[in-house]
Amino acid sequence: MKSSTKMVNLPIEYSSKPVTPFGGMSLMKRFIDQVGIREKLEALNLPQPGSNRGYDPKQIVESFWLGIWTGASRFIHCDWLRYDQVLHSIFGWDTMPSQSTYSRFFGKFSQSLNTEIFPDLQHWFFDQLNIGSLTVDFDSSVITRYGDQQGSAKGYNPNKRGRNSHHPLMAFVEQTRMVANAWMRPGDTAASSSCKEFMEETFKQVLKDKEIGLVRADSGFYTEELMSYLEEEQLNYIIAVKMYPNVKSEVWAIKDWIKLAKGIELSEMTFSHENGKPRRYILIKKQIEIRPNSGGKMLFEDEPGYRYSCYVTNMDLPLDQIWNMYNNRADCENRIKELKYDFGLENFCLQDFWATEASFRFIMVAYNLMSLFRHFALNHHNWATLGTLRSYCFALGAWTASHANKKVLKISLPTKRRPWMEGIFAQISTLNNPFKYSNA
Incomplete structure (x- = not known):
């Protein structure tokens, strides 16, 4: 005799109680407090609001990062968080910026302002890391555009032939799996265009206090100018x-x-x-x-x-060792994929070229903060992608409640997982600069 399953629909009721699906973001709030990047943002020459009612630029940047970490891949997606009152409480904000606020803020950036702010910010960031000798990987990518934004043009685009694109440059640090530097370029730019200037900014400003043990690059960097430059700088x-x-x-x-x-x-x-x-x-x-x-x-x-x-x-090592050393560079391709799939790298685009580059370079800092978090706070989960972390420890239902005249964040978590969560909070509370990476 076949058993039948009766379809039962649960009754629907509504509640005005503020609840967030991202209670685990309290981890990131405490982590960035420990890193101290908010104080660095305060010291930068960020564009200021046009009125007294405007948002603090530090909050706009942090809100942008928070939108990315919670799954936004376009500026319009960041509007989701404007209605999350619990998330506002976690970060100590009354409200969050709208899509138009981000557009106005990034629209104030220029080439000179980008050149002033981002090398300084990235240098500060890497100055917090005790790494030892670095391997720096240079690569380029193609970002397809579906409009006529400034700088988008028809050029080399293997996946969407004939489409407009941008052609950014990126520099990665192998030991930390982080982005050292990034520039946006027009889509019709030649592969080797501006590469020397990009390397100079990376070595002379961003990583100026670090020892560079090895430089690796794809064939777009194969020019006499770049090889001569690296030899003049005595870099392998x-x-x-x-x-x-x-x-x-x-x-x-x-x-x-x-x-x-x-x-x-x-x-x-x-x-x-x-x-x-x-x-x-x-x-x-x-x-x-x-x-x-x-x-x-x-x-x-x-x-x-x-x-x-x-x-x-320019190295005298055995053939197979040279080949193996270069093959390790393949990991930067994984970093580019994660930036595109999990951090919205391809979709945060504005009409103005330098506005797009500013958001692009702030995405790199969001990526670095997440890389730092998963390495020092999560230990054995430090290879997890943002998509995995989002479902594993950030997407936790939470609400606020008053207890002994004090606001408390209540996180919905099974009893047996609570010691794991408490362990991460404890790990974060003991972190101090500089963050030491092992080269072993």
């Missing part, structure tokens, strides 16, 4: 090589290959790029049949079963 580098015809002909002439593993062979050559001095080039040859998922490019019609990769370096 490994840069992916663009397979220009003259490079391909040199690779084709190589006959001596060293077998590293099944389907992988290594070699090296000395080559001069664009009338530059001779440099060391590392070559990797991968057999497609044995290594079907390997990276690289098929260079020769007479040898269709192989893919090649090539790197230029």
Whole structure:
């Protein structure tokens, strides 16, 4: 006999009691208090409101970060939090900015103001970290735009061919999985355009008090100017090589290959790029049949079963070590994906180019704060993405109540998970600058 399940609809009632779905954001509130970034924002030359009733610029920036951390991927999404009275209480605010407030605030930024504020802010941030020798990865990305915003233009766009885009530059620090620096560029910008100036700002301002052990970069940074600059600064580098015809002909002439593993062979050559001095080039040859998922490019019609990769370096380490050191750079691609999927990197866009860049660079700081939080507050969960953290420890129902004439935040959490939550609060309360990273 088949059993039947009777559909039961629960009665609906309404309550005016303020409740937040993000009670776990009290963790981030206490964390940024410990970091002290609010005091740094106070010292920056942030655009001021036009009237006495305007929002404090520090609150606008913090509210923007809070919107991102809770899932906003557009400015209009930040309006959701304007009605969350409990979240206002957690952060000590009476109200939160509207979409138009963000637009007006970021619209006051200019090229000169961005150049003044963000290197200073990022330098302060990395000055709080005790890291040791750094590996800095330079990369570029493509952000597709669906309008005629300033700087959006048709250029290299592999995913949306023919669409307008922006073409930003980013610098990552491997040891902390953070963004050291970021610039927005027009979509029709050449891959190597402004790269030297970007490197100079990164090394001379953002990371000026840090030791740089290694610089890695994709083929967009393969120019004589950049290699000469890094050598003048006495920085070790490994840069992916663009397979220009003259490079391909040199690779084709190589006959001596060293077998590293099944389907992988290594070699090296000395080559001069664009009338530059001779440099060391590392070559990797991968057999497609044995290594079907390997990276690289098929260079020769007479040898269709192989893919090649090539790197230029000023280091004297063994071939396989150079290749392995460069392969670790792949993690920055994961950082870009997380910035796009979880931090709304592609969608916070305004009509003015410098306004868009300002929001873009503040997103990088939001990302760094979250990276710092998950490393020092969460311990064994420090590799979790923001999407995971949002569902794991931020999306907790909460409300406020009065107890002994004191407002208390009540977080809905099963009894057996409460010691875990209390442990995170305790961990945050003991944090002190500088935050020490281990290079082990």
